Amino acid sequence: MVRWEPGAPERLQKAALELFATRGFEQTTATEIAQSVGLTERTFFRHFSDKREVLFYGQQLLVEAFLAGVAGAPPDASPIEIVAAGLESAATFFPDENRTHSRTRQAVIDENPALQERELHKLATIGTTIADALRARGVDELAATLAAQSGMTVFGIAFTRWIREGETRSLAGIAADVLGELVTLTGKATRIGDA
Amino acid sequence: MVRWEPGAPERLQKAALELFATRGFEQTTATEIAQSVGLTERTFFRHFSDKREVLFYGQQLLVEAFLAGVAGAPPDASPIEIVAAGLESAATFFPDENRTHSRTRQAVIDENPALQERELHKLATIGTTIADALRARGVDELAATLAAQSGMTVFGIAFTRWIREGETRSLAGIAADVLGELVTLTGKATRIGDA
DNA sequence: TGACTGACGTCAGTCACAGACATCATCTCG
C-alpha cells in the first residue's frame, strides 16, 4: 500500500499541458493543475520553481545531448562544424513520433508572451553552455559565443519548421539545411569582413 | 498651479533604476518605486504593464532606428548587408556618453533572470520586426529570419562588449567587427553548405 | 523498536497586478 502515487512531476506536467492547451495558460491556476492529479498547490511549487517551468521540465537532457555532439566532433573541426555536430546530436531528442506532442506544446507557448520569454531564456542558457564547451576546446571567446548563439538561432528556426503542418523531414535534416543557408547568406556579405 | 508633476513615466523609470541598482530588483516593490516619486502603485501599473517593463521604456525608438537603417540600405544589398546597415543605424542610439548609464542598467538586468528573460524577448521581437522588413524588401522567409536573428545576436554581443570596463570603441565599430567575425566564422565551415 | 527521511498537507503571509469607481484641475464650447 503506497502512500502517494509515484511520478508526481510527470503527472503534473502532463496535466498542465492538457489544461493549458484547452483553457489557456493564464486561465489555468497552479491549484487547478495540482488538484487535477490529487495534489496541492504547495506540492506543485515544490517540483517546479514557477508555473511556467512545468512546461520546460527535462530541458537538461537536451543540453546534454548537445554537449555530447560537441564532444564527439573531430579535433580539427571549426567552431561552426562543432556546433553542427551538436545540432545533429540534439535533434535526436526530437524523433518524428514527438512531432504532434511538440506541436501542441509549442502552440501553448506561442500564445503566451511569458512562456516565450522563458523559452528564449532557456535557449540562451543552452547557448552559453555550448559557448563554454567551445571555449574549453580552445575556441576564442568571441568565436565561441557567436558560433554557439548562431547554433541556437538555427536550432530555433529548424524546430519551428519541423513543427509545421505538413512537414515530413527530420529535425536533423532541417537543421542542417538551415545552417547551410546561414553559411550561404553570410558568404554573400561581400562588403563585410572579407579580410 | 499644476495638479501633478509632469513626466510621471520618466520619473518612475529613473527612480526604479536607482532603487534596483541599490536594493536589487526583487527587493524593491512597485509601491516603493511609486511612493519615491509621490505616486501610488496603481499609477505605476498604469504606465508600465509590469514591474520589469519600467527598465525597458523607450525600446520602440531603437526598433525605429534599426528599421531606418534597413530602409536606407542600397536596393542591391544582400540580407546581411541590409542588417549591417540596420546595426550601424541602431548603434547611434547608444552614444558613448550613455556608456555609464547603460552599464548600470545592464548590471541590474544581469543580476536577475526575470529581467534577462524580458531583455531576450525584446531582442527577439526586434528581430522579428527586422525580418518582416527584410521580407518586405523581397528577401525570402528563411534568409530574412536568419539574417535578422543573426543581426540581433551580433547586436547583443557587441553591446555586451561596448559596456565592458575599459572599452573605448564605439558600439557601431564593435558591431561591425563582430559581424565581420561572424562572416569569417561561417566561411570556415568548409564541410557545410558549400553548395 | 525507535530515530530518521522524504514527500506531502496545512496555514498564513507578501506582492504583482487588475477592475471599478471617485476626484479634480484643465480644457472646450455654447
Added chain:
DNA sequence: CGAGATGATGTCTGTGACTGACGTCAGTCA
C-alpha cells in the same frame, strides 16, 4: 462665463503566484 467633457491620478478590493514554517506519516535502517 459656466456646464460638461477629459485625462491623470487616488482609493478600494480582489485574485493568483509564490514562500516560509510547521505538522504528518509510510517506509528505511541501524
